[in-house]
Structure formats: C-alpha cells, structure tokens
Amino acid sequence: MPTTPAATEAATADPPERSAVRSLLRLWPYVRPVRTRLFSAAFVAIVASCVGLVIPLVLKWMVDGPVADRDPGGVWLGALYLLLLGLVEAGLFGLRRWLVARPLANVEASMRADLFRHLQRLPIAFHDKWASGQLLSRGTTDLMLLRMFLAFPLTFLLVNGVTILVGMIILLAQEWTLGLVLLAPVVPMVIVCSLFERRYAAVARRAQDQVGDLTTVVEESVLGVRIIKGFGRHRSQARAFADLARTLRGTELGKARLLAAIWAVIVLLPELTIGAALVLGTVQVADGGLSAGTLVLFLSTALALRWPVESIGFLLAMSQEAATATERYFEVLDAEPESSEVAASTGAPGAGLRFEGVEFRYPDAAPDTAPALDGIDLHIRPGETMALVGATGSGKTTLTALVPRLHEPTGGRITLDGEDITAMPRERLRELVAVAFEEPTLFSASVGDNVLMGAEHATADDLRRALAVAQADFVHRLPHGVDTQVGEQGLSLSGGQRQRLALARAVVGRPRFLVLDDPLSALDVHTEALVEAALREVLAETTALVVAHRPSTVLLADRVALLSGGRITAVGTHQELLRDSAEYAWLMSGDEEAHDTAYDEADEAAYDEADEAAYAAGLDDLTYAKEDR
Numbered sequence: 162m163p164t165t166p167a168a169t170e171a172a173t174a175d176p177p178e179r180s181a182v183r184s185l186l187r188l189w190p191y192v193r194p195v196r197t198r199l200f201s202a203a204f205v206a207i208v209a210s211c212v213g214l215v216i217p218l219v220l221k222w223m224v225d226g227p228v229a230d231r232d233p234g235g236v237w238l239g240a241l242y243l244l245l246l247g248l249v250e251a252g253l254f255g256l257r258r259w260l261v262a263r264p265l266a267n268v269e270a271s272m273r274a275d276l277f278r279h280l281q282r283l284p285i286a287f288h289d290k291w292a293s294g295q296l297l298s299r300g301t302t303d304l305m306l307l308r309m310f311l312a313f314p315l316t317f318l319l320v321n322g323v324t325i326l327v328g329m330i331i332l333l334a335q336e337w338t339l340g341l342v343l344l345a346p347v348v349p350m351v352i353v354c355s356l357f358e359r360r361y362a363a364v365a366r367r368a369q370d371q372v373g374d375l376t377t378v379v380e381e382s383v384l385g386v387r388i389i390k391g392f393g394r395h396r397s398q399a400r401a402f403a404d405l406a407r408t409l410r411g412t413e414l415g416k417a418r419l420l421a422a423i424w425a426v427i428v429l430l431p432e433l434t435i436g437a438a439l440v441l442g443t444v445q446v447a448d449g450g451l452s453a454g455t456l457v458l459f460l461s462t463a464l465a466l467r468w469p470v471e472s473i474g475f476l477l478a479m480s481q482e483a484a485t486a487t488e489r490y491f492e493v494l495d496a497e498p499e500s501s502e503v504a505a506s507t508g509a510p511g512a513g514l515r516f517e518g519v520e521f522r523y524p525d526a527a528p529d530t531a532p533a534l535d536g537i538d539l540h541i542r543p544g545e546t547m548a549l550v551g552a553t554g555s556g557k558t559t560l561t562a563l564v565p566r567l568h569e570p571t572g573g574r575i576t577l578d579g580e581d582i583t584a585m586p587r588e589r590l591r592e593l594v595a596v597a598f599e600e601p602t603l604f605s606a607s608v609g610d611n612v613l614m615g616a617e618h619a620t621a622d623d624l625r626r627a628l629a630v631a632q633a634d635f636v637h638r639l640p641h642g643v644d645t646q647v648g649e650q651g652l653s654l655s656g657g658q659r660q661r662l663a664l665a666r667a668v669v670g671r672p673r674f675l676v677l678d679d680p681l682s683a684l685d686v687h688t689e690a691l692v693e694a695a696l697r698e699v700l701a702e703t704t705a706l707v708v709a710h711r712p713s714t715v716l717l718a719d720r721v722a723l724l725s726g727g728r729i730t731a732v733g734t735h736q737e738l739l740r741d742s743a744e745y746a747w748l749m750s751g752d753e754e755a756h757d758t759a760y761d762e763a764d765e766a767a768y769d770e771a772d773e774a775a776y777a778a779g780l781d782d783l784t785y786a787k788e789d790r
C-alpha cells in the first residue's frame with residue numbers, strides 16, 4: 162500500500178525563490194473589502210502603543226517634579242495620570258481586537274470558498290497529480306495561518322515599527338548620546354533578521370508540505386481502514402505515519418532552533434545596550450549632567466520598547482509561515498481550470514456519438530511511451546448501444562472519460578449528434594451525457610440526494626423510476642427510505658448497492674447519451690440479470706457506450722468495439738467478433754488455454770468451432786465447450 166503520497170513531489174518540488182512581501186501582497190484582493198477596519202485597527206493599536214510611551218514622560222515629570230519637591234499631592238496626581246493612561250491603552254487594544262475579529266473570519270471564509278470552488282473546476286489531470294492531504298492542508302492549516310497573520314503580525318509589525326521609531330525619537334530628543342547607545346544594535350539585528358528570514362522560509366515550507374503528507378496518510382488510513390485491517394497492515398501503516406510524524410517533528414524542531422537563535426540575539430543585544438545605557442546614565446546623573454527623572458524616563462522607555470523589539474523574531478516567523486501558506490494557496494488557485502471557452506462548432510455529418518481520429522496522452526506520461534489512445538475512429542449510431550471490450554489497461558476507462566470531457570483529447574475530436582463536444586458549454590454537455598463509473602462514489606447525503614445529483618430538474622417520479630431501473634429496491638427497506646443518510650463514500654452500503662445507486666444516478670435524468678464503465682461488476686448474478694433487464698429498456702432510449710468485461714453485459718449491446726493497446730482493432734456484433742477476433746474470444750472466455758489456442762493459427766478451425774459451441778451454450782464458459790470438442 163502506498164504510504165507516501167506520490168503527489169507531494171509534484172506539488173512541492175523546489176518552490177521557487179520568492180519574496181515574502183510579494184507573496185503576501187497577493188492577499189490584497191481578499192483584504193481589500195475589510196481594509197477600512199484593518200487600517201482602523203492598526204491605527205488604534207498605534208495610538209494605544211504611543212499612549213504607552215507617554216507613561217515614561219509622566220514618570221520623568223513625577224521624579225523631577227513632585228518627588229524631588231516632596232509634594233504628595235503632585236505624586237497622587239501623577240499616579241492618577243498613570244492609571245488613566247494604562248486604562249486608555251488597555252481599552253484601545255481591546256477595541257483593536259474587536260475591530261478585526263469578524264472581518265478576518267470573513268476573509269478566511271471567502272478564501273476557503275474560492276479554494277473549494279476552484280478545486281471543483283480543476284481538470285481531473287490536476288487531481289490525478291495532487292495528493293488529497295496536500296489540498297486539505299491548504300484549505301485548513303494554511304488558511305488558519307493566514308487569518309492569524311492578518312490578525313496579529315501584519316498589524317504588529319507596523320505598530321511595533323512605529324512604536325520603536327517614536328520611542329527612539331523621544332530618547333534622542335531627551336539625551337542623544339544615550340539614545341545612540343540604545344540604537345547601536347540596530348544594524349547587527351537587521352542583518353540577523355534577514356538571514357533568519359531566508360532560512361526560516363525554507364524550513365517553514367518544508368514543515369507545511371510535511372503536514373500535507375501526514376494529512377494524506379491519515380486520510381488514506383481512514384478511508385482504507387478495511388484493506389488495512391483485512392491485510393493486517395495496521396503496523397506498516399502506523400510505521401509510515403510514525404516516520405512522517407518523526408520527519409515533521411524534526412522539521413518543527415529545526416524551526417524552533419532557528420526561532421530560539423533569533424530570539425536569543427534579539428533579546429540579548431537590547432539587554433546589553435540597556436545595561437550600558439544604565440551605567441552611562443548613572444555616571445552622568447552622579448556627575449550632575451543628567452537629571453534623575455531623565456534617567457528614569459530613559460530606562461522606562463527602553464523597557465517599554467523591549468517587547469516591540471523582542472517580538473520582531475516571532476512576528477517575522479509568523480509572517481514567513483503566512484507567506485508560505487499564501488504561496489501554497491495560490492499554487493492551487495493558479496492552476497488552470499477546465500476551459501469554459503467554447504470552440505467554434507464546425508458541424509459534422511452524422512448523428513450519434515462519434516470519435517474521429519481521437520488521440521489521448523496523459524499529461525504526466527513519459528514522452529517516449531505510446532499514447533493511451535491512438536487513432537480512435539468509432540461511430541455509435543443514435544439509439545445504439547456499443548459495448549467497449551478490451552484487456553485491462555487497454556484504455557477503456559480513458560476513452561469513456563473523454564466523452565464528458567473529464568480529460569481533453571490530445572488529438573482528433575468527439576461529436577454528439579454532429580456537434581463537437583468542445584463547442585458545447587460544459588453544462589449542456591453534462592446534461593446530454595450521464596456517466597456511471599466502475600468505482601461508485603456516494604456522498605455524505607441522503608440516498609435520494611445522491612441519485613438526484615444526476616439531473617438538476619429531476620422529480621420524485623424520476624427518482625422512483627431510476628431506482629426501479631437500477632433494481633435499487635433495497636432503498637425502500639432502509640430505515641428512512643430515500644431519506645436515509647449514507648456515510649462518507651456510502652460505506653454503510655454494500656458494493657453492489659452502491660453500484661446500483663450510481664447507476665440510478667446515471668439514468669435519472671433520462672440522458673440522450675449514456676456512458677457506463679463496467680457498472681454491473683459488483684452485482685451478484687441474480688441482481689445483475691434483473692438490472693440488465695431494466696437497463697435494456699433505458700438503453701433502448703439512449704445512445705450508449707458501455708464498458709463490459711462479461712459476456713452477459715456485452716449482450717446488452719447492439720455492437721461491440723474491441724480496444725487493444727489504445728486502438729480500436731475490431732467492431733462488430735458479439736457473434737462476429739467471437740468468430741473473427743481471437744483476442745475477443747479470449748477476453749470473453751477468460752481462459753489462458755483459449756488464449757494460446759486462439760493465437761495458434763494451426764488450430765484456428767477448431768477454435769472457431771469452440772466459439773460457436775460456446776456461443777450456442779449461452780457463452781457461460783468457453784472452456785467447457787472447448788473441452789467437449
């Protein structure tokens with residue numbers, strides 16, 4: 162069982178060098194609607210912070226004034242000023258928080274909605290390449306980091322910058338020599354911060370990608386719990402999880418080490434300069450060159466600036482994480498969605514479903530490999546049912562996926578009633594064509610909603626009819642009938658039950674074209690016979706392409722196309738192909754010996770004889786007929 166999501170590499174390989182600011186500026190369209198509140202909040206925070214800087218000035222006034230004059234009334238008045246300033250500062254910070262809380266929740270919600278909408282519009286080729294955990298972590302952890310960045314570091318980098326600037330101006334204005342001492346560590350700190358930023362950006366990216374990998378493993382372990390238990394793989398799965406968790410822990414510790422290093426520098430340098438300023442200031446006070454009040458102002462301002470300076474480290478760290486989250490978010494949003502452009506219709510003769518010189522190569526296939534589909538020419542006449550038969554890996558699923566444009570052909574074209582499918586709006590195409598895949602996916606919704614997903618305007622009668630066609634009568638025995646909720650992926654239903662619901666979903670809208678990818682594979686023979694009988698009625702009204710592995714499914718079709726190595730090698734009735742195509746006979750018999758015999762030209766006559774006998778015997782088992790030979 163794959164434990165490391167293959168897509169991670171594709172999704173995260175070597176993120177390009179970038180500037181954190183440029184990445185974060187991409188958030189502007191989302192921030193724009195709430196800019197007034199955000200700027201007001203920043204302004205309020207700046208005022209609150211500057212109010213804090215007035216406190217040392219009041220202290221200076223108190224020390225040089227009422228304290229020096231031994232005036233208790235003045236001291237009480239000073240204390241009252243300090244209390245008021247403290248209350249105003251606290252009130253303003255509270256107001257800031259109130260101002261940003263709601264708008265930022267809206268920013269997060271609208272970014273998440275855009276991500277979800279975009280994911281729905283991205284082509285299948287994108288989803289084939291990306292691990293689901295990587296997408297999930299972008300929609301959860303990364304968006305949470307962005308909300309936190311907008312709420313805190315964005316404002317406080319600005320607020321702290323202004324506070325430090327105002328504080329330094331006050332200090333220089335009071336006593337410029339001591340002010341210069343406190344300014345001394347600025348240059349080394351700027352150098353350290355820029356080094357830190359670069360290294361932290363790399364490690365933050367690694368950590369966030371690893372969270373995505375871990376999410377994928379958790380998701381796979383939950384969805385694949387039956388396989389894991391069935392094969393007793395919980396130990397290896399737990400090991401895979403533990404390995405990834407250990408790697409993530411290592412990366413997080415790396416982040417912590419970097420943070421600790423910058424924290425040490427950012428705390429140590431200002432402390433040293435405050436100590437030096439204290440010694441110098443005390444000497445100056447002793448010499449009578451400086452008043453005691455000015456020294457108190459100096460020290461209390463320097464202490465008030467400690468937090469704005471010290472917080473720079475983690476504010477930068479949070480900003481880097483937010484820049485990484487922004488990058489990861491836009492990696493998905495920048496992916497090209499399915500084109501909604503409609504090509505000019507060239508019109509084509511002939512109704513029904515037609516493949517003309519269709520070629521398809523998977524985007525991630527190696528360039529030296531043959532295309533998955535090559536030169537497909539196939540015409541399914543109106544009202545006709547064509548079975549598509551081929552060995553495993555011959556391209557059947559790929560071919561069926563081209564009709565609803567889950568993939569775009571890399572060559573040739575497909576027409577529905579003469580109209581090029583690329584010339585149709587997707588909504589119309591999906592109205593015309595309904596699909597049911599081999600792996601029936603049900604959503605966490607009621608049975609009825611799952612089926613009605615197949616057609617926008619279907620009624621309760623359509624639902625009843627579709628359930629009857631798909632022989633899904635078991636629905637009426639569920640606790641709440643069609644209103645019964647089915648779990649994620651319909652896990653509470655059996656494989657056959659899920660397949661029948663997927664079939665009902667395909668037929669509920671009475672589509673003009675029906676594409677079924679082996680939709681009966683999980684049914685027992687009795688149910689299969691019942692579904693086939695009902696399907697026959699549906700197929701009579703539509704033009705259908707049905708992938709079939711079993712003779713009983715093939716018999717639903719008017720004609721059969723044989724797909725071999727990505728090419729159509731034979732088209733005809735079941736009987737014709739049994740007679741003319743050795744590969745087809747082998748596929749229908751499922752017998753190795755028949756295969757060898759089929760390719761043995763010397764035995765061709767006997768083989769034909771066996772075919773006919775098998776067909777006459779109801780195609781149940783060609784081998785028996787051959788043994789009787």
Ligand SMILES: Nc1ncnc2c1ncn2[C@@H]1O[C@H](COP(=O)(O)OP(=O)(O)OP(=O)(O)O)[C@@H](O)[C@H]1O
Pocket residue numbers: 289523524525526533551552553554555556557558559560
């Ligand atoms: N997403 C993909 N990227 C690259 N190659 C792919 C992808 N999906 C399928 N293929 C390749 O394309 C070829 C055709 O695959 P496809 O699933 O269409 O076969 P199939 O005939 O439906 O097989 P089966 O009967 O087993 O379902 C195979 O060689 C397969 O490995």
